[in-house]
Amino acid sequence: MPTKSKLIFNKELLAITIDRLCYQLIENHDDFADTVIIGLQPRGIILSKLIFDRIQHIQPNTQIQYGELDVSFFRDDFRRRDLIVPSANKMNFIVEGRRVVLIDDVLFTGRTIRAGLDALLAFGRPARVELLVLINRKFSRQLPIEPDYIGKSIDTISSEKVKVNLNPEIEEEGVWLISEE
């Protein structure tokens, strides 16, 4: 099937947006003393690392705890959809009583985030959980989950795909909406 792609973020706009998200986090979390940043495996990791590095660049004396969470074993589509291939967890701390910022690249049905909330509970009971996404696909949610920090909200239909590339080694960074012609 032939497809067409529409550019949502180019490299420059992407950098500005990530900067803005970092400043919003700093506004709400100050010195990050009680806050941990957790990227969701596999696709939220590059974004969460970028944000983690950027905040430390903006506020050089900030010590932020950073983790990577794999939600594979908590997904609700095991045996129902595609094969689940687990990724590594990097969680060297517990989240008991902490404020958690979960980071993923695209929010679509909300099911990954639900699995993420479940997976998170294996590391304690957080005081509060916030969600940061680069792209919020509106009108496609299957669960009552909404993000706290949004790079950009876009209107999509379910047959469309959002392609995010944050790795300059693959191709130029950007976000595209891919749809069938």
Place this chain on the structure above:
Amino acid sequence: MIEQLSVQHLLGIKDLTKEDIELIFRTADNFKDVINRPIKKVPSLRDITIANIFFENSTRTKLSFELAEKRLSADVVNFSASGSSVSKGETLVDTVNNILAMKVDMVVMRHPEPGAAMFLARHIKPNVINAGDGTHEHPTQALLDAFSIREKLGRVEGQKVVIVGDILHSRVALSNILCLQKLGAEVMVCGPVTLIPKYMSSLGVKVEHDLKKALAWCDVANMLRIQLERQDIRYFPSLREYSMLYGLNKRLLDGIGKQLVIMHPGPINRGVEITSDIADSEHSIILNQVENGVAIRMAVLFLLAQMRGI
């Protein structure tokens, strides 16, 4: 890299490809992380029921499978042959079909007859996992042994592994040989002439009857128990003599002048095949093997369950 197993049942290492084994290891890495958390349970298999059917005694394997199943949130039913209708003359298929009529999705079975798991897999729909069939295979033990070597030494390929003891009666030995060879390790067996089957050299395995020479050759020594309960005749004059010739002790290890990784599938007969100071030494990974057993079994159950439709 493959994402699903090439088999529907885990009957033996013989049926697995190298890629299958590597997939099981990668998945077990994730589960090893899970079982070292404060909360060791994940919900993946919450709609799966597993029957553990043991026609032969087991402590470690049964406990390990049961823990693996519970940590994946599966429902578990346990069945032991002693005190069951098997002693009233029921056949294997009848016994299992009765259990399956209670809507079971997967069966873990240990049985004294070689080939029992394969026979069962031909007659029933659920996935069958062989937890030991007589003197034939014990695939999850071989997987956890190779996984433990990989964890300790970084890789299995190129390692020299000697399996010492009662090779003739050991399902662990056969599964280990097949698994290690598929992963590119060199394997030697060592023991009295009477306890090493003649077909060993046809498997491409080195045979050595002198323990000291075997130890000097290897990187890893896997010590097996003498299975007196399976020995219908006397294969060696006395346990004391066996222990003198094939028992691993500190003097012997000091004499070869290098560090070996020491393994044992359990249960240990201390003072027979291995002395206490060696079994409890820093070079022994016996308890790591037990821990890895749960992770490996979780990986096998997860990967087989994943192939079942809803």
